[in-house]
Amino acid sequence: MKILLTGSSGQVGHALLTSLAGLGEIIAPQRSQLDLSDSAAIEECVRATRPDLIINPAAYTAVDLAEDEVAVAHAINAQAAKAFADQAHTLNIPLIHYSTDYVFDGEKRDDQGNFCPYEESDDCAPIGVYGASKRAGELAIMATGCRHLILRTSWVYSDFGKNFMLTMLRLGADRDQLKVVKDQWGAPTSALWIADKTAEIIRQIQSADSKQDWWQQHQGIVHLTPANSTNWQGFAQAIFDAAFELKLMTKKPEVLGIPSNEYPTRAKRPHNSMLSTERLKKLFGIDAPKWEDSLQHCLQQMKNKQLTKELA
Numbered sequence: 001m002k003i004l005l006t007g008s009s010g011q012v013g014h015a016l017l018t019s020l021a022g023l024g025e026i027i028a029p030q031r032s033q034l035d036l037s038d039s040a041a042i043e044e045c046v047r048a049t050r051p052d053l054i055i056n057p058a059a060y061t062a063v064d065l066a067e068d069e070v071a072v073a074h075a076i077n078a079q080a081a082k083a084f085a086d087q088a089h090t091l092n093i094p095l096i097h098y099s100t101d102y103v104f105d106g107e108k109r110d111d112q113g114n115f116c117p118y119e120e121s122d123d124c125a126p127i128g129v130y131g132a133s134k135r136a137g138e139l140a141i142m143a144t145g146c147r148h149l150i151l152r153t154s155w156v157y158s159d160f161g162k163n164f165m166l167t168m169l170r171l172g173a174d175r176d177q178l179k180v181v182k183d184q185w186g187a188p189t190s191a192l193w194i195a196d197k198t199a200e201i202i203r204q205i206q207s208a209d210s211k212q213d214w215w216q217q218h219q220g221i222v223h224l225t226p227a228n229s230t231n232w233q234g235f236a237q238a239i240f241d242a243a244f245e246l247k248l249m250t251k252k253p254e255v256l257g258i259p260s261n262e263y264p265t266r267a268k269r270p271h272n273s274m275l276s277t278e279r280l281k282k283l284f285g286i287d288a289p290k291w292e293d294s295l296q297h298c299l300q301q302m303k304n305k306q307l308t309k310e311l312a
């Protein structure tokens with residue numbers, strides 16, 4: 001199997017390079033080889049490489065900058081997604097794409113007035129440009145009629161790239177106290193876990209008796225996050241506790257929770273980013289982990305790499 005993989009310099013794409021190894025030949029063009037803001041180049045690339053599967057974790061992920069770069073965000077998150085889907089449809093190959101909790105407005109509550117997880121079928125109402133561009137990408141893919149999976153995830157972190165966990169470790173090393181937002185709720189999701197579960201799903205496709213039946217039964221949007229949730233303050237505290245325990249830090253800063261309005265950002269963030277993982281279990285038999293366990297695993301891997309470097 002030949003897999004065309006985008007975004008391999010990003011968190012999820014980078015992790016996919018490892019998780020997909022053994023599943024087939026991976027063709028992973030960098031931005032310099034394939035600029036996703038150029039739909040014609042995407043068409044040319046897919047036609048030239050003739051993949052059996054396209055995986056598209058590349059995205060414009062600068063949530064605040066997107067408010068000022070609307071056209072670029074839409075070009076990469078919506079038009080490029082459509083260009084891949086058009087090619088997937090024409091060549092009759094599947095597309096695995098990633099999307100975000102930011103497609104929702106973050107106001108979903110249960111009958112008691114408490115935040116509760118969004119289902120895949122809940123109405124989308126993005127409150128910022130990034131979320132709107134990602135939702136436009138979802139709709140564009142579905143409209144082409146190609147075989148597709150759209151894996152919605154949230155609060156992605158990894159020991160690679162730019163993310164909240166690495167930012168906290170960097171800031172926490174220098175400061176005695178950090179103020180972190182406490183009124184936005186969601187599930188921190190490890191890029192390693194996203195990549196491993198994507199590979200697991202691809203293995204399920206490969207071993208299906210009828211690919212056509214498989215796609216008929218599984219196609220669509222699926223949430224791919226841990227099962228439980230926290231707020232950013234809780235996530236920061238857990239990062240420091242685990243990193244300190246693993247001796248990745250020599251001291252722990254104090255973490256103070258603040259409301260979002262004390263940390264103004266260019267783009268508004270949803271207060272409730274919790275995504276239901278019931279469909280993930282039902283369709284693929286995948287048990288979403290606790291976010292704390294994935295975090296521990298990620299930090300342990302960081303520690304192992306550090307030890308390996310020290311020994312080298």
Ligand SMILES: NC(=O)c1ccc[n+]([C@@H]2O[C@H](COP(=O)([O-])OP(=O)(O)OC[C@H]3O[C@@H](n4cnc5c(N)ncnc54)[C@H](OP(=O)(O)O)[C@@H]3O)[C@@H](O)[C@H]2O)c1
Nearest residue numbers: 007009010011012031036058059061098100153154155156
């Ligand atoms: N990060 C999160 O917290 C989060 C949360 C929810 C959902 N998601 C979704 O999860 C998926 C993976 O996100 P991630 O965190 O892995 O993203 P990331 O680390 O920001 O990586 C984005 C990737 O896209 C590439 N890219 C961006 N613009 C490009 C262009 N014009 N041409 C070619 N490549 C381009 C980047 O290449 P360069 O290195 O050249 O810039 C990079 O490889 C995305 O669909 C994202 O929307 C992410």
